[in-house]
Amino acid sequence: MERQLAMVLDLNKCLGCQTCTIACKRLWTRDEGMEYMWWNSVNTQPGRGTPRDWEDLGGGFREGIPEPGRIPTRREFGEAWEYNHREVFYGENASGSGGGAGQHLQIQGEKPDWGPNWDEDQGGGDYPNSYYFYLPRICNHCTHPACLEACPRKAIEKNADNGIVTVNEDRCRGYRFCMEACPYKKIYFNQAKKISQKCIFCFPRIEQGVAPACARQCPGRVRFVGYRDDRDAPIYKLVDKWQVAIPLHPEYGTEPNVFYVPPIAPPRYDENGEIDELNPRIPEAYLVSLFGPKVIDALVVLGEEMAKARKGEKSELMDLLIAYKWKEMFGGFDEDPAAIEWVKS
Amino acid sequence: MKASYVSAAALGTLLDPDAPIWSSHSPERVSMLGTPAGMQPSAAIQVAWKGRKIGAIERAEIKALHNGEELAFRLEWADASEDAELPDNDSFPDAAAILLPAAKGAPLMTMGAPELPVNAWYWRADERESARHLVATGLGTSHTFDRTGVRGQGHWKSGRWRVVMARALRMESDQPLAQLPPGAETGFGIAIWEGSSAERGGLKSFSGNWLPLQLEPTTSGRNG
Numbered sequence: 001m002e003r004q005l006a007m008v009l010d011l012n013k014c015l016g017c018q019t020c021t022i023a024c025k026r027l028w029t030r031d032e033g034m035e036y037m038w039w040n041s042v043n044t045q046p047g048r049g050t051p052r053d054w055e056d057l058g059g060g061f062r063e064g065i066p067e068p069g070r071i072p073t074r075r076e077f078g079e080a081w082e083y084n085h086r087e088v089f090y091g092e093n094a095s096g097s098g099g100g101a102g103q104h105l106q107i108q109g110e111k112p113d114w115g116p117n118w119d120e121d122q123g124g125g126d127y128p129n130s131y132y133f134y135l136p137r138i139c140n141h142c143t144h145p146a147c148l149e150a151c152p153r154k155a156i157e158k159n160a161d162n163g164i165v166t167v168n169e170d171r172c173r174g175y176r177f178c179m180e181a182c183p184y185k186k187i188y189f190n191q192a193k194k195i196s197q198k199c200i201f202c203f204p205r206i207e208q209g210v211a212p213a214c215a216r217q218c219p220g221r222v223r224f225v226g227y228r229d230d231r232d233a234p235i236y237k238l239v240d241k242w243q244v245a246i247p248l249h250p251e252y253g254t255e256p257n258v259f260y261v262p263p264i265a266p267p268r269y270d271e272n273g274e275i276d277e278l279n280p281r282i283p284e285a286y287l288v289s290l291f292g293p294k295v296i297d298a299l300v301v302l303g304e305e306m307a308k309a310r311k312g313e314k315s316e317l318m319d320l321l322i323a324y325k326w327k328e329m330f331g332g333f334d335e336d337p338a339a340i341e342w343v344k345s
Numbered sequence: 346m347k348a349s350y351v352s353a354a355a356l357g358t359l360l361d362p363d364a365p366i367w368s369s370h371s372p373e374r375v376s377m378l379g380t381p382a383g384m385q386p387s388a389a390i391q392v393a394w395k396g397r398k399i400g401a402i403e404r405a406e407i408k409a410l411h412n413g414e415e416l417a418f419r420l421e422w423a424d425a426s427e428d429a430e431l432p433d434n435d436s437f438p439d440a441a442a443i444l445l446p447a448a449k450g451a452p453l454m455t456m457g458a459p460e461l462p463v464n465a466w467y468w469r470a471d472e473r474e475s476a477r478h479l480v481a482t483g484l485g486t487s488h489t490f491d492r493t494g495v496r497g498q499g500h501w502k503s504g505r506w507r508v509v510m511a512r513a514l515r516m517e518s519d520q521p522l523a524q525l526p527p528g529a530e531t532g533f534g535i536a537i538w539e540g541s542s543a544e545r546g547g548l549k550s551f552s553g554n555w556l557p558l559q560l561e562p563t564t565s566g567r568n569g
């Protein structure tokens with residue numbers, strides 16, 4: 001049977017700690033040619049994101065027709081720059097005693113003008129109504145993957161058993177039509193291997209019953225994992241039953257399988273400095289621009305259930321989102337990663 | 346085009362695009378066409394390239410020589426930009442290929458067909474001193490099966506690429522390969538990709554349908 005793995009991220013709980021980013025980096029993108037790759041990124045919203053202004057780079061579909069897109073440059077992703085760690089921590093090139101005490105941590109080489117988390121915590125709005133939230137992103141392992149459909153070599157594959165979208169590195173010839181086509185700009189060109197690479201939803205872990213590293217390592221209990229159609233597990237309940245988890249930019253037409261519980265904002269202050277309960281600090285129009293009109297319904301449901309819980313009533317939804325039982329977030333993929341026997345190829 | 350027999354030319358000589366032996370033979374001038382946008386193998390490419398110029402290189406010159414053991418093509422074309430490095434995600438290399446039918450009746454326009462394979466000798470500017478040996482049985486099916494069987498060498502000088510690709514006339518393989526004994530009459534095609542125009546894959550200029558290729562018989566008759 002064809003099945004689809006999915007992820008739900010509760011944006012109300014994301015701390016912006018980047019543990020997910022680093023977990024992914026350590027596991028998958030440490031080889032030569034992968035320095036600038038962050039298959040998982042976390043950006044502050046509102047913000048320009050990674051790669052810079054990625055929402056303006058095109059790709060995806062409009063009314064089923066492919067929308068031309070542009071390949072993001074390495075500068076737009078942000079190059080991986082180096083620091084003078086050896087001088088600072090080990091006193092290399094330092095004269096006299098004290099080693100690196102007199103050294104300052106400095107970027108080596110050309111001064112960067114962008115990076116994968118460049119506009120962290122800038123956000124939007126004006127004091128006292130400034131606001132921001134974190135938006136973690138991975139490849140959405142789309143149901144209608146623009147990357148796969150653009151590739152003339154059928155080098156991108158969608159696994160029928162779990163819906164994970166991967167690049168077949170033997171077939172890929174580095175043409176990068178996928179990078180143009182992916183509207184989420186979640187494919188990277190490896191200059192050393194001359195092929196495209198992307199998030200693999202940690203399929204080697206999945207095969208051993210272990211959740212993806214970004215989900216398992218998340219200290220905020222932000223990420224739920226599991227099959228889309230598993231009615232007893234949180235993904236189905238959040239996406240289909242409660243309909244509080246929605247995809248990012250559904251208008252791109254790729255039908256993502258990563259869903260977000262939208263951020264509930266505190267109320268605004270009005271001109272007199274009084275709390276204005278009717279207007280949230282994150283403008284609804286801004287959330288609609290990210291998640292489409294369904295975000296409003298989702299916020300209503302979240303608000304109602306929160307109110308119920310506050311009154312001491314039982315709310316299945318709130319219990320789910322609090323994630324009392326951490327391992328139940330993983331839809332059965334709750335084996336301990338330490339138990340995996342890794343085979344390095 | 347005739348591939349003249351030059352008995353004394355060693356492979357190393359033929360592989361030098363500037364070897365004097367090349368200048369003593371006159372080239373065939375070939376007009377190149379862009380592949381139509383509508384023929385591109387995915388809707389995304391068709392939409393993106395509709396109304397955009399495909400096939401930046403419109404003319405090429407080609408010569409062929411064989412020494413009884415190896416066949417070499419020398420391709421030359423004008424190109425104002427040398428695209429040999431991949432400094433960024435949106436840079437593509439200049440490249441060229443020689444296409445040969447590996448079965449009678451193999452179609453060129455579709456890069457072969459099931460049961461009707463074609464071979465490509467593929468050289469690209471970022472892999473200057475080598476070439477790839479490919480088999481294809483239709484658009485998007487080509488696969489590199491060998492990175493040593495075809496030798497390649499190219500250089501860019503004052504606005505012109507000169508590229509030589511060479512291979513043994515006969516090759517044993519479990520892959521469907523064009524066999525090219527002296528005296529053989531077959532066809533060939535040329536493809537050129539202009540890196541600065543983001544040409545890659547099916548976005549290229551090509552020489553139209555098969556051009557005739559005759560391998561001059563060896564006078565000794567050694568190779569029949």
Ligand code: SF4
Nearest residue numbers: 139140142146147182
């Ligand atoms: S997010 Fe982009 S790379 Fe991932 S499946 Fe969708 S289109 Fe492909």
Ligand code: SF4
Nearest residue numbers: 015017018020218220
């Ligand atoms: S998703 Fe989890 S690990 Fe990633 S930044 Fe948010 S809280 Fe940290």
